[in-house]
Amino acid sequence: LLDVAAEQLEAAPEDLEVLDGFVGVRGAPDSRRSLAEIAASTMQFGGRYPPIFASASEANTTQAPAFGAHLARVRVDPETGAVTVLRYVAVQDVGRALNPAAVRGQIQGGVTQGLGWALREQMIFDEDGQLLTASLMDYALPKVADIPPQGIETVLVEVPSPEGPFGARPVGEPPVIPVAGAVANAVRAATGVRATALPISAQGLWAQLHAAT
Known part of the structure; x- marks a missing residue:
């Protein structure tokens, strides 16, 4: 600096x-x-100065943190590598569910987005650096068919937070994060193969399955 x-x-x-x-x-x-x-x-693209990096730690005591645990059950087709989510359970400490139906909907929406990141969504570029998945026709967003047959099950745990309004905690974005890990763990339990890259595509998983054998 x-x-x-x-x-x-x-x-x-x-x-x-x-x-x-x-x-x-x-x-x-x-x-x-x-x-x-x-x-x-130092953050200008092509600038004359290299970026400045630093690290620090901070304890935030004025916000209401969110906590959750996710469990997935999947079926893997060994012939194609395709992953089908059979059951998904999201347990989340919501602080206080002021509107339980809306809270469940937020969690289910977050999990659905997480399933897209875990299994479908990918930015693919050609050899010239052009984005090939630049439209909704090419970018594989999650579909209704990707949701487990009985829907996304939610379990609301209520431990009120003194920092949240009326004890509530965030519920919309936190459920997105654990999905990839839950699905990857389920894939490993089903196949013995650890997926280490997202999305867990059929092609990539098929290659891992055959490399393992």
């Missing part, structure tokens, strides 16, 4: 100081740039 700022401010790095969100030349209060400006200059 100081090396980039030094070049921009035409000063030596050792002559710079960081104060109140700015990098400036020590003893010259008018010669300074904000940390945001300096960082932004």
Whole structure:
């Protein structure tokens, strides 16, 4: 950061100081740039400065976290590698279900989106870098036929959060995340093969199955 700022401010790095969100030349209060400006200059595509990376940790104590557990049962066709989801159960701590029907619908919608990511959706490019799945005709979104026959089962656990409105917790986006792991674990239980890339396509799984034998 100081090396980039030094070049921009035409000063030596050792002559710079960081104060109140700015990098400036020590003893010259008018010669300074904000940390945001300096960082932004390193994120320009094809720019002259390499990106600046950093890591940190933070404990958020003012939001209502969401918790859940997902279970999937699948059937794998060994001849084609196709995966069929036979049953799916999503258990989620919703804090307080202010509208249980709407909460279940949000969870079911999130799981459906997660099934698309796990089994169907993929951005495919040709050798020239052109996107081949750029329309709804080519991009494989989940369909009704991809949902288990008895639907997506939901179990609502209610542990009110003091940070959420009336004790509620987020319910829409959290169910998307665990789906791929649940499906991959079910595939491994059924076949002994660990899927390590998404989507878990029929072609890719077929190749893994035959490589394992």
